[in-house]
Amino acid sequence: MSRSTIISTIQSRGTVPVAFPQQKVTEYFASNVFNHASIQKFCTTDAFNAIKNAVEHATPIDRKLADAVAEGMKQWALSKNVTHYTHWFQPLTGTTAEKHDAFFEPDENGNAIEIFNGKALVQQEPDASSFPSGGIRNTFEARGYTAWDPSSPAFIMEYESGNTLCIPTVFVSYTGEALDYKTPLLKALNAVDHATVAVCQYFDKKITKTWSSLGIEQEYFLIDEAFYNARPDLMICGRTLFGAAPAKGQQLEDHYFGAIPERVHSFMVDFEYEAMKLGIPLKTRHNEVAPSQYECAPMFEEINLAVDHNQLLMDLMEKISRKHKLKVLLHEKPFAGINGSGKHNNWSLITNTGVNLLSPGATPQSNLLFLTIFINVIKAVHDNADLLRASIASAGNDFRLGANEAPPAIMSVFVGTQLHNVLNDIEKNKPNRDARSVGSIKIDKIPEILLDNTDRNRTSPFAFTGNKFEFRAVGSSANSANAMTVLNTIVAETLKQFKMDVDGLIKKRKSKEEAIIEILRGYIKKAKNIIFEGNGYSDEWVKEAAKRGLNNTKTTPQALDAYVSIKSEKIFIDNKVFNKRELHARHDIMLETYIKKVQIEARVMGEMAYSTIIPAALQYQKVLIDSVVGMRSIGIPKAKMNSQMAIINEINDRVTTIKTQVDKMIAERVKANKLIDNHKKAITYCEKIKPHFEFIREEVDKLEFIVADNYWQLPKYREMLFIR
Ligand code: ADP
Ligand code: MG
DSSP states (O other): OOHHHHHHHHHTTOOOOOOOOOSOHHHHTTTTBOOHHHHHHHSOHHHHHHHHHHHHHOOOOOHHHHHHHHHHHHHHHHTTTEEEEEEEEOBTTSSOEEEEEESEEEOTTSOEEEOOOHHHHHEEOOBOTTSOOTTSSOTTTOBEEEEEOTTSOOEEEOOTTOEEEEEEEEEEETTSOBOBSHHHHHHHHHHHHHHHHHHHTTTOTTOOOEEEEEEEEEEEEEEEHHHHHTOHHHHHHSSOSOOOOOSSSSTTOOSTTOOOOHHHHHHHHHHHHHHHHTTOOEEEEEEOSSTTEEEEEEOOEEHHHHHHHHHHHHHHHHHHHHHTTEEEEOOSOSSTTSOOOBEEEEEEEEETTSOBTTSOOSSHHHHHHHHHHHHHHHHHHHHTHHHHHHHTOOHHHHTTTTSSSSOOSBOOEEOOHHHHHHHHHHHTTOOOTTOEEETTEEEOOOOGGGGGTOSOOTTOSEEEOSSSEEEOOSBTTSOTHHHHHHHHHHHHHHHHHHHHHHHHHHHTTOOHHHHHHHHHHHHHHHHGGGBOOSOTTSHHHHHHHHHHTOOBOOSHHHHGGGGGSHHHHHHHHHTTSOOHHHHHHHHHHHHHHHHHHHHHHHHHHHHHIIIIIHHHHHHHHHHHHHHHHHHHHTTOOGGGGHHHHHHHHHHHHHHHHHHHHHHHHHHHHHHHTTOOOHHHHHHHIIIIIHHHHHHHHHHHHHHHHHSOGGGOOSOOHHHHHHOO
């Protein structure tokens, strides 16, 4: 299809009507989730209690009870027209995986019967040989298995052709090593729970359990499907490898919070309805800063559930957008020169007594608990900034971090003026005038105004926002489990150390409060250079951070090193999140993913340059040449053709440069592919191959500017971003 046909097709599309749900939200919310209410309705009391204990106390469910749970789950599913079930898991490919099995099996008389028992619920052995395993599971072994995660409820995915019961599971190798995102996350959550409870016990003996909360803001682009299908780079790499910047981008700032276009609105209503049925508590939707960029955000939930819901949400957006002839772009940087997309991870710790530990309290005593957790988180980020940076590293996020309105690759923490003053006072042992005593020491009363959220900094990668930290550097396509596994592990580690430090002082006959304050004071001193309140997008910060000795690791292969440093290795092993083999396997998989992404982009780039760009340029050049020849034949002097000649020459020069660069890039690839070691290979791809992208792109984008519009095949930025 030519560009003009694409555009007229799009303009005649109109909005796909969506029947706005007639019921009240409460009637359809979580209607496709095997939640408390449906478990109670379809399961025996024993089975119900087994699930409850499994969720609350991680008590294993025995085979007999598993049969009973499976029976209840099956009855519930059959009442909702389900024909198949699947173990739903998150392998390291970055997507979700499922393998559907029918509920029906023929019996000995050839009649179909409905089969689904405890064994099928609890464990499956998908032929998983083609999922990445970093060498843990040899391909020919193909033995990985999925195991039920009762802490995330089963749900039903609706399809035109029949509904499927999805059972959230972990995915591990036959020898027990994690092959997915969920397993280490669950372990990290366990570690942070124990470490936090131990510290909370100084303050309140009733705190016996804590859980990490996560609210994920998801940014995305939405463009017409026809544009997407006409761009091999978008289709295969998820981002445009070429494309000249439009005359109008986001500089007018007229998109943010603007009216949502009709077609887009219809899509949003549609997918929100589907999401709500799956129990995803979507609350917010709005336009983002860049044209055709949007955001949605659910209410925060327990982390494991929030991560599952985000993965599900991404799948759902993809599926529903097709119905609207739209395409969701989840890549961190689909378009150069305008904003990229992130996935802000709002994180906190909440106790069984209902206290948000990152919410400043009303009394000096509760403020001390708040400050303890708050300062420990800052120290955790300070001590493990490189690991936190590694947790968000990906080929896609490299284009976003530090570019156009994205946080830089430097990890820093924003705390706001008031808390900054409080930390200074504690450090200098100088409480405010209105400070009140806790035991023998004085604690500042933190003004309530903090809860107003007034003090905001949108340029910080890790910002305190009144009652939670917002990790803003996570990439839009990432599985948040990676970042959350690291964050919860380093906080667990820091709190464990804190407990030992405080106990040490108590043994030396200090009062509990004195000990806590003294240790916190030391932590502030040590960690304060990670705190930055200014503009994180500015060049001054890059310089200032360098002075402070903070790292600014710009590329993924280098950033990933932090996963396997001796320090990180110890933290992961001590907190039982990864064993050494798992950690190194994971590091290898991440390197390999990086290599493949850059390799694929390089291939697509070469192919598009040769098969689409250069032919368009030469066709137009021929028109110019014909025109020059024609003018000469009717006697017009050559001196009068300077403009045509200049364009002809420019096309020639640029085409030559493109071809030379592409050929060089291919030669570098041939060399890189001979490397066996993934670390070396990833660095080579990053340093020797990727730099060609910019050169090639620059030439192509200049051609786009001079080649006659009707010869240019690829949809242009202005069209993709503004026509809907
Ligand atoms: P913003 O001002 O950044 O738009 P909101 O206050 O609207 O942020 O919340 C953004 C996300 O943070 C939402 O998903 C919200 O549920 C979540 N959130 C709010 N409180 C907490 C908390 N205590 N823990 C984790 N997430 C939270
Ligand atoms: Mg936010």
